[in-house]
Amino acid sequence: MSKTISVESSDRLKEFTQSFRLFLVIFYSEQDAASKAITNFPEQLSTTTSIPDSMKFAKVDVAVRQEIADEYQITTIPSFVYFKNGKVVDKVQGVNAAQLTNLMRKIKTDAEGAKSNDASSSSGGGSSSANWRGAELPRGYGDITSQIELQRCELLNVDSEGGSVRVLFDSSKPSTLSGGKATAKDWVESDTDEQLMLFMPFQSVLKLHTLQITSLPPQDDDDDEAPMRPRTIKLFSNKPHNLGFDEAEDMASTQTIELSEKDWSAEGTASIPLRYVKFQNVTSLVMFVVNGDGDSEKVRLDRLRLIGEAGEKREMGKLEKIGDGSE
Template structure:
């Protein structure tokens, strides 16, 4: 699954800029040979360096999004613009892999500096509940490009929105059809989420935010029963998750959700030491709604992160034959 965000509108770009400290945007055209040539290199950089709330890689098709390239004076393809804190920090024109790699490697160092605070999480990431004393937000340890979410309604947000650093739009009064920064289940109330990690984690708490509309008899429900499985090499099937003994089973009720729609779920810490992946199975929903759907807005992992694994062959990207 690609880690690169395809920008669908100027408003979508604004949302991405607000939700991530660093954003790299590739302005391209499918009919431009230079854009096509450098696209695989950009995709590999995106997969290696994307971090929720810290670094986001995006792309704008100039053939379908005319207003965005005009706003940033893009006249040559491809053009790469690096944003820091929502403002333009650097601009690269043309298919120049060496310069793109040099700028992005500097960006990678800045991202790692952010990740070193609060046990590897982003200090500025929105959370719906306080951190337990002595622990940090380690959501940035999720290897986003390898996550998998099963049985979600594709008309709502994809799996990446669960880890966005921004406050859910439902809490800021900005929820619209075009925003959809949440996930809903599709054919029934169940969801299966696979989360691989960049390092071994000691997981202390899950913070799950669910903000379905109130006073709507057809609104999706909040999760009720959740089963957690640790150290799985890939996602489970629904029948498998139903039958398998879970590392921990959680039963939520209305009293567990705070005013921000967040359930602060303590885990059996001894069972969540040294884990490299987590499967979260939402079994059913809670509430009087007529809907057979469950909604998730945000997910935060709280605990301690071990040593990060090496960035791999990032330094060699662009050095292969033909690049």
């Protein structure tokens, strides 16, 4: 389990809570001995709830980051705010033994549940919407989408009225297929034209076998402005950062993919085999959607899944430094 994260700003805290399914924030003060001592609580808890890349802890010194404390209405130190899937689900203010015990039990239960779900997803088992997959896993390989460093992903030319880059890696069933009406768009669309450029850095060195793309544009043949599914996609491996569109147009790709109507399943997913020998030691992937399969000026992506094997963790330094532009 990684060390507790130190939070520098409200925006950084929001990024962290969105990046990890389970996230606990401790508000304390370096000036208060009792408050400072209790910050060891998450470190002790982490020894019994080891859920890699799903459960994380952070701390906020209210004397330094009062604006963050005010945002979460913290009136007592220490205080504990527990996030699940980016939303506050519990809060304990002050050293209340009974409430802290209950919070610990809840976190351990949620963490074990997350671990079970991850195991089910990796083995290809289960069909619930919480672990939805639009295509079968290739035999012998697992879903390694969780190895993507969400907080460092970058998506260029995305329509701001659609979803953020994180919805692409959401494990839930797309709202278009679930039958219910989404409260917010859980897909992304291109903005000024049909091209998209997605940079995905990884936490481990990966062996990539298959790329699964789900695209569910509205089925209205009379709407010329309706977004399209992607047709031509260029993949670039091991780039230190995102590419520019002109740069990617001229650069030789690791693999170029041409999709047709027959490649899409009934649930709108294309399962694309990669040239495995070229994707053996991959630390990042740039996906360039060159064009769509029609005459519209927009392309739509609902979900992305990476299938393969995860190797050794990369040496990225302390988690506290994530986002400073270094690796």
